Amino acid sequence: xxxxxxxxxxxxxxxxxxxxxxxxxxxxxxxxxxxxxxxxxxxxxxxxxxxxxxxxxxxxxxxxxxxxxxxxxxxxxxxxxxxxxxxxxxxxxxxxxxxxxxxxxxxxxxxxxxxxxxxxxxxxxxxxxxxxxxxxxxxxxxxxxxxxxxxxxxxxxxxxxxxxxxxxxxxxxxxxxxxxxxxxxxxxxxxxx
Numbered sequence: 001x002x003x004x005x006x007x008x009x010x011x012x013x014x015x016x017x018x019x020x021x022x023x024x025x026x027x028x029x030x031x032x033x034x035x036x037x038x039x040x041x042x043x044x045x046x047x048x049x050x051x052x053x054x055x056x057x058x059x060x061x062x063x064x065x066x067x068x069x070x071x072x073x074x075x076x077x078x079x080x081x082x083x084x085x086x087x088x089x090x091x092x093x094x095x096x097x098x099x100x101x102x103x104x105x106x107x108x109x110x111x112x113x114x115x116x117x118x119x120x121x122x123x124x125x126x127x128x129x130x131x132x133x134x135x136x137x138x139x140x141x142x143x144x145x146x147x148x149x150x151x152x153x154x155x156x157x158x159x160x161x162x163x164x165x166x167x168x169x170x171x172x173x174x175x176x177x178x179x180x181x182x183x184x185x186x187x188x189x190x191x192x193x
Contacts, residue, residue: 001082001183002144003132004082005081005082005183006021007021010041010190014110015035015038015040015041015111016040017107018107018108019040019041020041021108021119022115023041025116026116038114048183048186057178058179061081076161081176083136085176088177105132145161
């Protein structure tokens with residue numbers, strides 16, 4: 001899952017949202033340097049990633065890409081699933097996607113002071129280019145994948161994978177609609193404690 005899914009799964013708790021957002025910038029046990037709820041959000045993000053990476057439905061999607069995209073398949077699939085979440089938004093949320101994104105940016109901005117530098121930089125670009133809302137279009141996903149490719153140590157054209165999404169969209173969508181409710185259930189404990 002990428003930013004949209006992680007923020008959505010955090011529910012309404014602001015610190016859980018922040019923890020989920022900064023998790024990739026917080027290594028090892030450094031999560032203990034944060035408040036209890038932000039730490040819980042970081043651990044929730046890790047639990048989401050672990051659950052996804054070991055779930056047969058999610059892996060079915062990833063395996064479709066592996067022959068052409070190898071070790072990048074999981075990264076690409078996380079972006080595809082954010083696209084599919086945005087396009088199936090009304091199945092999972094009662095609030096409008098645009099409103100959700102606006103609220104998420106406001107929450108993250110108000111907690112910028114506790115974020116690692118890397119997360120603050122990402123947030124600046126995310127808000128400037130409205131990444132969360134842009135994920136509803138293939139062009140938004142293409143730009144995100146292109147940006148990731150350019151920031152990698154060795155360039156790999158992950159944005160070319162959009163051809164696979166367009167070709168087999170019904171298969172990826174079917175996997176997503178089966179998988180995402182399982183992931184929501186898996187994360188319920190984090191939202192209720």
